[in-house]
Amino acid sequence: xxxxxxxxxxxxxxxxxxxxxxxxxxxxxxxxxxxxxxxxxxxxxxxxxxxxxxxxxxxxxxxxxxxxxxxxxxxxxxxxxxxxxxxxxxxxxxxxxxxxxxxxxxxxxxxxxxxxxxxxxxxxxxxxxxxxxxxxxxxxxxxxxxxxxxxxxxxxxxxxxxxxxxxxxxxxxxxxxxxxxxxxxxxxxxxxxxxxxxxxxxxxxxxxxxxxxxxxxxxxxxxxxxxxxxxxxxxxxxxxxxxxxxxxxxxxxxxxxxxxxxxxxxxxxxxxxxxxxxxxxxxxxxxxxxxxxxxxxxxxxxxxxxxxxxxxxxxxxxxxxxxxxxxxxxxxxxxxxxxxxxxxxxxxxxxxx
Amino acid sequence: xxxxxxxxxxxxxxxxxxxxxxxxxxxxxxxxxxxxxxxxxxxxxxxxxxxxxxxxxxxxxxxxxxxxxxxxxxxxxxxxxxxxxxxxxxxxxxxxxxxxxxxxxxxxxxxxxxxxxxxxxxxxxxxxxxxxxxxxxxxxxxxxxxxxxxxxxxxxxxxxxxxxxxxxxxxxxxxxxxxxxxxxxxxxxxxxxxxxxxxxxxxxxxxxxxxxxxxxxxxxxxxxxxxxxxxxxxxxxxxxxxxxxxxxxxxxxxxxxxxxxxxxxxxxxxxxxxxxxxxxxxxxxxxxxxxxxxxxxxxxxxxxxxxxxxxxxx
Numbered sequence: 162x163x164x165x166x167x168x169x170x171x172x173x174x175x176x177x178x179x180x181x182x183x184x185x186x187x188x189x190x191x192x193x194x195x196x197x198x199x200x201x202x203x204x205x206x207x208x209x210x211x212x213x214x215x216x217x218x219x220x221x222x223x224x225x226x227x228x229x230x231x232x233x234x235x236x237x238x239x240x241x242x243x244x245x246x247x248x249x250x251x252x253x254x255x256x257x258x259x260x261x262x263x264x265x266x267x268x269x270x271x272x273x274x275x276x277x278x279x280x281x282x283x284x285x286x287x288x289x290x291x292x293x294x295x296x297x298x299x300x301x302x303x304x305x306x307x308x309x310x311x312x313x314x315x316x317x318x319x320x321x322x323x324x325x326x327x328x329x330x331x332x333x334x335x336x337x338x339x340x341x342x343x344x345x346x347x348x349x350x351x352x353x354x355x356x357x358x359x360x361x362x363x364x365x366x367x368x369x370x371x372x373x374x375x376x377x378x379x380x381x382x383x384x385x386x387x388x389x390x391x392x393x394x395x396x397x398x399x400x401x402x403x404x405x406x407x408x409x410x411x412x413x414x415x416x417x418x419x420x421x422x423x424x425x426x427x428x429x430x431x432x433x434x435x436x437x438x439x440x441x442x443x444x445x446x447x448x449x450x451x452x453x454x455x456x457x458x459x460x461x462x463x464x465x466x467x468x469x470x471x472x473x474x475x476x477x478x479x480x481x482x483x484x485x486x487x488x489x490x491x492x493x494x495x496x497x498x499x500x501x502x503x504x505x506x507x508x509x510x511x512x513x514x
Numbered sequence: 515x516x517x518x519x520x521x522x523x524x525x526x527x528x529x530x531x532x533x534x535x536x537x538x539x540x541x542x543x544x545x546x547x548x549x550x551x552x553x554x555x556x557x558x559x560x561x562x563x564x565x566x567x568x569x570x571x572x573x574x575x576x577x578x579x580x581x582x583x584x585x586x587x588x589x590x591x592x593x594x595x596x597x598x599x600x601x602x603x604x605x606x607x608x609x610x611x612x613x614x615x616x617x618x619x620x621x622x623x624x625x626x627x628x629x630x631x632x633x634x635x636x637x638x639x640x641x642x643x644x645x646x647x648x649x650x651x652x653x654x655x656x657x658x659x660x661x662x663x664x665x666x667x668x669x670x671x672x673x674x675x676x677x678x679x680x681x682x683x684x685x686x687x688x689x690x691x692x693x694x695x696x697x698x699x700x701x702x703x704x705x706x707x708x709x710x711x712x713x714x715x716x717x718x719x720x721x722x723x724x725x726x727x728x729x730x731x732x733x734x735x736x737x738x739x740x741x742x743x744x745x746x747x748x749x750x751x752x753x754x755x756x757x758x759x760x761x762x763x764x765x766x767x768x769x770x771x772x773x774x775x776x777x778x779x780x781x782x783x784x785x786x787x788x789x790x791x792x793x794x795x796x797x798x799x800x801x802x803x804x805x806x807x808x809x810x811x812x813x814x815x816x817x818x819x820x821x822x823x824x825x826x827x828x
Contacts, residue, residue, distance in 0.1 A: 187597070195596040202589055293673060301683060304673035306610040308634050318614075394588055396610035398674055401585070445593045451579050451586075 164472050165429070168417055168465075172432050179439055187446045195442070197323050201393070203438035204331035205386055206405065207431060210412045211331075211338050212382030214430045215375040217413055218342075219355040220422025221270070221277040223376060225262055226383040226409060228288035230402025233258045233387035235292045238307045238397045241314065242297050248313035252388060259380030259387075262288065266380070267373035281376075285406075292399040306396045318392035327389040334382070339427040351375060356423025411458050412437045415465050436461075541573050542794055544787075545594045547587065548605040548629070551579040553705075554732070554759035555779050556605065558828035559629055562783025563603060570791050584611040591615035595622055601790045605629040609676050623799045627786045631676050632804060638793055639805040641786045645680035648775040648811035649730075652681075652754050653688025655773055655813050656726045659752045663694035664725030667717045669710050669734045670702045678705070678730040681756055681775075685728050698724070703734050710737030718745050726752045732762040732774055739770045758814055760827045766819045773815040779828050782809045 184191040209226050216223045236258050240251040262284060269280045299305040309315060319326055342348035353361040354371040361368050383402070391397040416433025418425025437458065444454050546563055548556035560577055567573040576599075580587035584607045594602055595618060602619055606612035609631050616626050617635040625638040632640040656666065666689065671678020682700070689695050698721050703710040710729055717724060718741065727742075729735035735755025742748045748770060755762050758776025765771040785807060814822060 189597045192596060195593075198589075198592045198596055296673065301686075303679045303683075306608050306674050308610040308613060390585065393614070394584065394611045395614040396608065398584055398608060398611060400672075400674075404583070405585075441589075442593070445578065445590065446597070448576055451581065451590075 164469075164476060165417060165426075168468065168472070169429065169432060171468075172415070172417075172436060176432065176436055176439060179443060183439075183443045183446055190442075190446055193323055197320070197325060197328075199438050199442045200328045201325040202441070203434045204325065204327040205390055205393075206408050206412055206437065207331045207434035208327070208334060208386045208389070209379075209383050209405070209409045210416075210430050210434050211334055211427055212375075212379035213409050214413050214416070214418050214425055214427060215338070215342070215351060216277075216379045217355075217418045217420065218351055218422060218425050219372055219375050220358075220420070221355075221372065221375065222281065222420070223266065223379045224278060224281040224406060225266060225284040225288060226379060227402040227404060227406045228285040228292065229259045229262050229380050229383035230387040230390065230405065231292040231399055232262075232288045232295075233384040234391045234397035234401045235295050235297075235399055237314070237388065237391060238297050238309070239295060241309060241311055242307055248311050252314070252317075255388070256381060256384045259382070259384030260377045261380070263375075263377030263380035264373065267369075267376040270376070271369040271372050289399075289403060296399040304399060306398050309391065309395050309397070314388075315392055315395060317388055318395070327393070330385070330389070334385075335427050335431050342426060347371070347374065352423055354422075408437060408458075411462055414462055417469070419469065541571070542600040542791075543598070544573060544575050544601045544603070544790060545599045546575055546577040546603045547580060547590055547594065548577070549580055549587070549607045550582050551577060554761070554828060555757050558759075558779035559605070559783035559786075561828070562780035562785075563787040564783075565780070566784040566787035567791070570787075573791075580607060582607060584608045587612060588615050591619065595619050595624060599624055601794055602626045603629065603786050603790065606631040606633055608674060609633050620801070625790070625793050625799065625801070627790060628804075629782065629786060632806065636801060636804050638801050639786075639789055639807060641782055641789070641807045641809065643677075643775075643777045643782070644808045644811060645677050646684040646687075647808075648756065648777075649681035649684025649728075650688045651684075651811065651813055652728055652756065652773070652775055653685040655815065656728065656752055656754055657689065657692050657695060659772060659815075660695070660725040662692055665696050665698045665721055665723050666726035666728065667698055667721070667724060668700040669713055669727060669729035669738060670700055671730050672702055672704050675705075681730045682728075695726075703729070703737070705731055705733060707733045707737035710734035711741045714738040714741035715745070718742065718747060718751075724751050726754070726772075728754045728756075730756050732757045732759045732771075735771050735774065736762060736765060739765060743770065758812070758822075763814060763819055763822060763827055766814055766816055769816055773813060775811040776814040776822060777809050777811050778826050780826055785809070 189195055213223060213226060233255050236255045240246055266281050266284055269275050270277050296304045297307050317326060321329060342351065350366045350371045353366050354368040358368050387402065390401060412433040413430050415436055416429035418429060440457055441454060444451065444457065544567065546560055548559065550556060564575050567575055578590050580590055587607050588611065602624055604612065604626055606628055613634040616633045616637050619626050620637050627638055628640045630642050632642065668682055670682060689697060699717055701713050703713045714737065727738050729738055732755035735753050738753050739748065742751050742753065752772035754772055755774040758774045762771055762774050766773060
């Protein structure tokens with residue numbers, strides 16, 4: 162069984178097992194309200210994680226996602242507080258914020274060949290500052306967190322039936338991105354860029370374009386998440402999203418996209434996000450101290466990555482052994498052939514002499 | 515580990531937890547959700563609430579720590595609502611950010627008491643320290659101590675933290691009435707002792723004459739006092755804090771911190787708990803207007819700090 166399928170089966174199995182244990186221990190876990198809130202939280206992280214997965218497939222990293230959330234939220238409240246522009250117009254505009262940040266990151270990574278981590282860490286700092294600067298201030302110059310009352314904007318935090326809109330968007334985005342990655346040429350180029358950039362360039366792939374693309378998409382996803390987070394909380398704070406990078410990275414890594422690039426897909430990330438949200442919800446439900454939460458998440462990451470490394474070595478071992486066996490049997494066959502040849506040759510020689 | 519062992523452990527855990535659930539179901543389920551459990555004030559509120567609930571018949575209290583993140587606090591509120599708590603005592607990290615959660619809880623018939631920070635949605639009650647008024651009094655008291663003239667600085671809370679901002683606004687309003695006092699600096703130390711220490715060093719270096727510093731909580735005042743002492747200027751600078759935690763009252767007695775706005779946090783927590791029990795017993799579920807109860811602050815200085823008895827120091 163390929164490693165991706167096996168570990169996915171294991172994760173889904175664990176997901177169901179933890180869910181079963183939780184519903185057994187605390188009956189309120191299986192309540193529709195709780196499951197929908199769980200999905201809502203998972204989707205908020207998940208939307209960002211989808212963009213992040215693409216960056217990770219190119220063997221890059223995007224540390225600026227949290228700050229993009231903060232800045233986008235600030236852009237939105239500025240539109241709400243100071244302009245009469247309706248929500249359905251300024252929301253697409255504010256989504257451009259993330260794309261612009263991605264463009265900036267992509268430019269410094271491709272043009273100046275700077276390390277991805279450094280570039281995005283720097284833009285994280287810059288954006289966190291910008292968020293505070295453009296935050297809405299009261300008459301005394303203090304940052305005031307605007308209470309959002311625009312009904313169109315708030316509808317993003319609402320539900321269709323029992324399902325939160327953010328969950329629907331998350332699922333649709335996951336389908337579209339998975340299709341893009343697996344079924345389009347641009348998607349394949351992203352894998353190629355991550356697996357071996359030199360080989361990709363030599364085979365005529367514009368790797369710079371792939372890199373621009375993934376960072377812009379990552380920024381876009383973070384901006385999209387910002388709309389849902391601020392609509393849910395009915396306000397925007399300049400520290401929104403800062404620190405959420407860790408949850409996003411954890412979701413993607415648990416989902417099976419490695420840091421080495423060239424591998425990974427969106428379904429893994431979806432499962433990883435659900436897994437993380439379930440763990441968090443479970444810790445709350447069982448009344449365990451929230452201090453345990455980061456420890457649990459860190460522990461899970463270590464276990465998952467250990468499994469990945471072990472399984473990779475195990476699979477390579479099998480491959481090596483079977484190659485050896487093939488070689489052995491191949492050699493044996495060659496020896497037999499050579500012997501036959503020698504015999505035939507000998508005969509020939511004998512004939513000639 | 516064998517399968518039977520794992521099964522046995524799982525069953526043991528579930529029996530324990532469901533046992534706890536049964537015990538909780540027999541009485542009210544009350545949740546306490548402070549911004550963080552790691553501060554003297556939030557701990558003292560918790561103790562006050564817990565004691566009042568124990569006195570009323572061993573009602574259990576579940577506390578969770580939102581670790582100063584509004585997003586975390588919102589999801590914890592959602593979780594308390596989904597778990598069907600009967601009453602929530604909340605110290606909102608941000609007034610606007612928690613408004614939606616408070617609205618949701620109240621709409622599901624779960625009354626909410628907020629501590630210190632009111633939200634914009636009407637709810638059962640807010641038990642508050644009167645940040646603005648107390649900040650104003652700190653300004654007046656400090657002005658008196660420094661003789662009505664000189665340079666003062668402010669050590670701020672993070673931007674957007676309403677409680678800290680209101681304290682600062684009150685302080686500034688009082689200082690604005692005295693033209694001879696100049697505010698020479700105001701910087702954010704994130705409620706944090708070590709950040710305040712570094713900030714105070716910068717203030718001391720930048721200002722040859724610094725007469726007063728208002729830190730909007732006690733931890734930061736203590737940090738500032740350490741810096742001033744190290745620079746040998748503790749005598750010249752009157753450092754004021756806010757809250758009145760045990761360690762700061764001690765430092766006032768030692769003459770290191772000039773004063774603080776003390777509030778009896780035990781009593782504040784207990785008031786909230788008693789109000790919670792009253793409303794649970796009465797069965798009222800909807801509230802048109804938030805009742806605001808203000809716990810009066812006490813300006814503790816070296817002259818009068820002895821009036822605060824040991825049993826209400828937290």
